[in-house]
Amino acid sequence: KQEVTQIPAALSVPEGENLVLNCSFTDSAIYNLQWFRQDPGKGLTSLLLIQSSQREQTSGRLNASLDKSSGRSTLYIAASQPGDSATYLCAVYNNAGNMLTFGGGTRLMVKP
Amino acid sequence: NAGVMQNPRHLVRRRGQEARLRCSPMKGHSHVYWYRQLPEEGLKFMVYLQKENIIDESGMPKERFSAEFPKEGPSILRIQQVVRGDSAAYFCASSQPGTPTGELFFGEGSRLTVL
Numbered sequence: 152k153q154e155v156t157q158i159p160a161a162l163s164v165p166e167g168e169n170l171v172l173n174c175s176f177t178d179s180a181i182y183n184l185q186w187f188r189q190d191p192g193k194g195l196t197s198l199l200l201i202q203s204s205q206r207e208q209t210s211g212r213l214n215a216s217l218d219k220s221s222g223r224s225t226l227y228i229a230a231s232q233p234g235d236s237a238t239y240l241c242a243v244y245n246n247a248g249n250m251l252t253f254g255g256g257t258r259l260m261v262k263p
Numbered sequence: 264n265a266g267v268m269q270n271p272r273h274l275v276r277r278r279g280q281e282a283r284l285r286c287s288p289m290k291g292h293s294h295v296y297w298y299r300q301l302p303e304e305g306l307k308f309m310v311y312l313q314k315e316n317i318i319d320e321s322g323m324p325k326e327r328f329s330a331e332f333p334k335e336g337p338s339i340l341r342i343q344q345v346v347r348g349d350s351a352a353y354f355c356a357s358s359q360p361g362t363p364t365g366e367l368f369f370g371e372g373s374r375l376t377v378l
Contacts, residue, residue, distance in 0.1 A: 194371035249319035250308040
């Protein structure tokens with residue numbers, strides 16, 4: 152059974168810092184990995200999708216990497232801003248099975 | 264191109280009543296997933312449907328919960344005889360047909376409160 156873990160569970164940083172969010176998964180037989188953002192009381196916004204054959208994806212100040220063999224992904228946020236404050240969720244889609252399995256999320260607070 | 268539409272956004276029910284949550288997938292998407300997010304917890308898979316078929320319901324509670332995705336109209340998640348523990352945010356996601364290598368797109372969620 153796939154298990155996804157995100158570390159840290161919460162993070163508070165001053166504005167302007169570069170930061171790294173970590174995600175690990177136990178079963179490396181995945182189709183893809185997605186990073187999402189969730190604001191309080193809101194839905195999920197897809198940030199980046201990495202297919203199993205890819206090593207990384209970039210969008211603006213965000214960069215996500217994938218090391219499938221070791222079961223790890225990182226989300227790098229450059230020059231953080233208060234508007235980046237949200238919960239960031241990592242999820243993997245297994246080869247076997249029919250769903251995304253989510254981690255518990257990292258709750259990020261960027262202080263002005 | 265509208266995104267995944269869920270309604271109602273907020274629903275209040277008393278214990279023992281029924282709750283019906285609706286989800287219209289993105290245009291061209293024929294795969295629908297339902298997830299539940301309990302307060303202060305992560306998202307848990309409930310059920311995966313294609314048009315007129317339940318593909319995987321391994322995350323659905325065995326009693327009181329059912330889901331459908333008819334040929335016409337939205338997908339419906341139905342909770343009978345609700346209890347306080349059913350209070351949660353219910354999210355629907357959709358993806359394109361074919362092999363599951365595409366992105367899932369999520370709706371804004373339906374927040375159920377059971378009094």
